[in-house]
Amino acid sequence: xxxxxAAPPPVRKKLxxxxxxxxxxxxxxxxxxxxxxxxxxxGVQFYLFVRFYETGGHSAWASRPPGVExxxxxxxxxxxxxxxxxxxxxxxHPAGMFLLAAFLAISWLLRKSFxxxxxxxxxxxxxxxxxGRQTFGRNFRLPKWLDIPLRGLKYLLLGLxxxxxxxxxxxxxxAFLEGPYGVIDDVxxxxxxxxxxxxxxxxxxxxxxxxxxxxxxxxxxxxxxxALMGLAALASPLRIRREPERCIDCAKCAKACPSLLPVDxxxxxxxxxxxxxxxxxxxxxxxxALRMAVGRKRAVxxxxxxxxxxxxxxxxxxxxxxxxxxxxxxPGRVYFELIPRANEFTHP
Numbered sequence: 001x002x003x004x005x006a007a008p009p010p011v012r013k014k015l016x017x018x019x020x021x022x023x024x025x026x027x028x029x030x031x032x033x034x035x036x037x038x039x040x041x042x043g044v045q046f047y048l049f050v051r052f053y054e055t056g057g058h059s060a061w062a063s064r065p066p067g068v069e070x071x072x073x074x075x076x077x078x079x080x081x082x083x084x085x086x087x088x089x090x091x092x093h094p095a096g097m098f099l100l101a102a103f104l105a106i107s108w109l110l111r112k113s114f115x116x117x118x119x120x121x122x123x124x125x126x127x128x129x130x131x132g133r134q135t136f137g138r139n140f141r142l143p144k145w146l147d148i149p150l151r152g153l154k155y156l157l158l159g160l161x162x163x164x165x166x167x168x169x170x171x172x173x174x175a176f177l178e179g180p181y182g183v184i185d186d187v188x189x190x191x192x193x194x195x196x197x198x199x200x201x202x203x204x205x206x207x208x209x210x211x212x213x214x215x216x217x218x219x220x221x222x223x224x225x226x227a228l229m230g231l232a233a234l235a236s237p238l239r240i241r242r243e244p245e246r247c248i249d250c251a252k253c254a255k256a257c258p259s260l261l262p263v264d265x266x267x268x269x270x271x272x273x274x275x276x277x278x279x280x281x282x283x284x285x286x287x288x289a290l291r292m293a294v295g296r297k298r299a300v301x302x303x304x305x306x307x308x309x310x311x312x313x314x315x316x317x318x319x320x321x322x323x324x325x326x327x328x329x330x331p332g333r334v335y336f337e338l339i340p341r342a343n344e345f346t347h348p
Contacts, residue, residue, distance in 0.1 A: 024302025069096030
């Protein structure tokens, strides 16, 4: 008899079914929708603000929403560097620095949950791949020989941005941020999408198509902001943990993972790709087999992650507002002069 024939059959573990349903995915989608709506409101208000100064004050007036600075990560990194080196709070785009600090704190304490719970781009990306799954019955996967190097692209892009900021002196950063381009870099960003070139439209169209076909294409391969949050998440005390003696090896957790992690073969998920979305925990049918936890025993439910993220976000941004570090205070004449001429200013 051959050794293979003599080997005992694998023991089928008895399922101890979970009691009740896990509502973490529903809660996460509610939080995603709320934060996406907040960003839409910020976008509409910022557009009205820009139009007021473009038309010489002949359209409806709207104040500049500081939240738009959350879309200026490079300026936020520059301000953060200046603050850490000089101890002085920035006067231009200060809200962006506090938003960056809030998102880094959330990622550090709660895994990379900014990406799966709050990020509007992540929310839209998830919507696209779900549309693709409903349309084609599945999402496609790249072969490992291509997937692994492509995942490194976002870290390469992050490295380039960090190098650019690190190589600038404090006076150079201040000169850039206080120059015409730096003052209205948020307007330049808006105009990129308002007056989209043919090349830009083609690139965006390809990104949308790829996001429909491939799960989390942008987040998985190209997003440097997500790469930064992932690096911060490596120090997080939270981990997805699997109990092998309770696990029935159904692999539902791995199939549900948007980051395509082999959750069913790990004891603890340490990867920077884990976004703390809890989709794997929600589909697990076995009681106590899978959980988000601090250490080995303290389980952390979805509502606690949502609450902690809310406290960090509102607490840090609320402090900035209370302390007077939230708004960029510039006289209207500066915007009347610069915004109508935004296309004249190029990156130094």
